Amino acid sequence: NLAAANGHEVRLWSRHSSQTLEAVLKDVQIVLSAISMTGVRDVAYQVHSFPLSPETIFITATKGLDPQTTCTPSQIWQTIFPNHAVVVLSGPNLSKEIEQELPAATVVASNIPKAAEVVQLVFSSHRFRVYTNPDPLGVELGGTLKNVIAIAAGVCDGLQLGTNAKAALVTRGLTEIIRVGNDWGAKTETFYGLSGLGDLLATCNSPLSRNYQVGYQLAGGKTLTEILANLQGTAEGVNTCRVLIQRAKQQNIAVPITEQVYRLLQGDITARQALDELMLRDIKPEYNY
Numbered sequence: 001n002l003a004a005a006n007g008h009e010v011r012l013w014s015r016h017s018s019q020t021l022e023a024v025l026k027d028v029q030i031v032l033s034a035i036s037m038t039g040v041r042d043v044a045y046q047v048h049s050f051p052l053s054p055e056t057i058f059i060t061a062t063k064g065l066d067p068q069t070t071c072t073p074s075q076i077w078q079t080i081f082p083n084h085a086v087v088v089l090s091g092p093n094l095s096k097e098i099e100q101e102l103p104a105a106t107v108v109a110s111n112i113p114k115a116a117e118v119v120q121l122v123f124s125s126h127r128f129r130v131y132t133n134p135d136p137l138g139v140e141l142g143g144t145l146k147n148v149i150a151i152a153a154g155v156c157d158g159l160q161l162g163t164n165a166k167a168a169l170v171t172r173g174l175t176e177i178i179r180v181g182n183d184w185g186a187k188t189e190t191f192y193g194l195s196g197l198g199d200l201l202a203t204c205n206s207p208l209s210r211n212y213q214v215g216y217q218l219a220g221g222k223t224l225t226e227i228l229a230n231l232q233g234t235a236e237g238v239n240t241c242r243v244l245i246q247r248a249k250q251q252n253i254a255v256p257i258t259e260q261v262y263r264l265l266q267g268d269i270t271a272r273q274a275l276d277e278l279m280l281r282d283i284k285p286e287y288n289y
């Protein structure tokens with residue numbers, strides 16, 4: 001809608017479309033993927049089987065991690081299209097609000113600055129403010145890792161733990177995101193921007209967020225299976241949490257909030273037990289300087 005409102009010709013495709021992917025891709029300048037993580041690799045290979053101009057820019061808006069490789073979506077697109085520019089689009093962008101034409105801001109990040117600038121122009125308007133950023137990995141990880149903290153934030157609100165608890169959770173959640181992101185090679189300052197802190201605040205405070213909804217309903221005693229069966233759209237945090245636990249173990253990174261979210265999602269503990277586990281951890285300095 002945003003690109004079309006700026007006068008661009010936009011074609012949509014999903015696996016349920018009547019038009020073929022090949023027909024939709026004919027002569028395109030930009031391909032924007034907002035496929036759930038589970039479908040990214042498969043669709044990227046399908047796209048690869050059709051002719052595209054070498055100038056075609058790929059944009060990825062998926063916020064997830066590949067369970068097999070722990071790769072981010074942009075790494076998958078870049079591996080399959082090594083000679084094309086890939087741009088990550090991520091920010092506090094709850095789609096229902098954008099659909100209602102409420103104002104929002106986002107970040108477009110690429111290793112190729114010119115490609116990010118092209119994408120910035122395509123989407124910028126009086127109701128959508130687009131910033132460029134040179135750290136695609138940090139932008140992508142901010143949008144992806146915050147989903148796990150959003151599940152915890154939903155639990156926090158579902159248990160009615162109060163404003164102090166929520167502030168503590170979100171702040172320590174950001175510390176955890178930065179620890180993981182730095183180990184991955186992303187820049188600290190990116191996580192303090194729109195795609196990190198910005199998206200964390202949006203997702204942890206809105207019932208529009210599916211990840212928040214998962215946590216809220218778990219706190220209310222529903223099972224994960226029941227919740228996912230009735231959820232509209234994808235809660236990527238469920239898969240991301242599992243992949244993150246795997247990566248944190250491999251890299252020996254402390255992720256206490258993610259660990260409790262993982263155990264809760266597995267059905268190993270209750271939301272109250274997860275809270276106690278977090279509150280009763282060994283006392284320590286706020287930062288390891």
Ligand SMILES: NC(=O)c1ccc[n+]([C@@H]2O[C@H](COP(=O)([O-])OP(=O)(O)OC[C@H]3O[C@@H](n4cnc5c(N)ncnc54)[C@H](O)[C@@H]3O)[C@@H](O)[C@H]2O)c1
Nearest residue numbers: 014015034035036038039061062063093094095233234236
């Ligand atoms: N909804 C939002 O507010 C929002 C905002 C920013 C980013 N995102 C991200 O965008 C992605 C999609 O979110 P959504 O809200 O549109 O989810 P959704 O569940 O509404 O849509 C997912 C889309 O992916 C397709 N898909 C799923 N598995 C597939 C497969 N195996 N092969 C081909 N296609 C497949 C579905 O057909 C559907 O078109 C997620 O990674 C999400 O984190 C969502």
Ligand SMILES: O=P(O)(O)OC[C@H](O)CO
Nearest residue numbers: 091092093094209210211
């Ligand atoms: O509904 P969620 O939890 O996937 O959140 C949507 C977007 O990531 C918010 O920016």
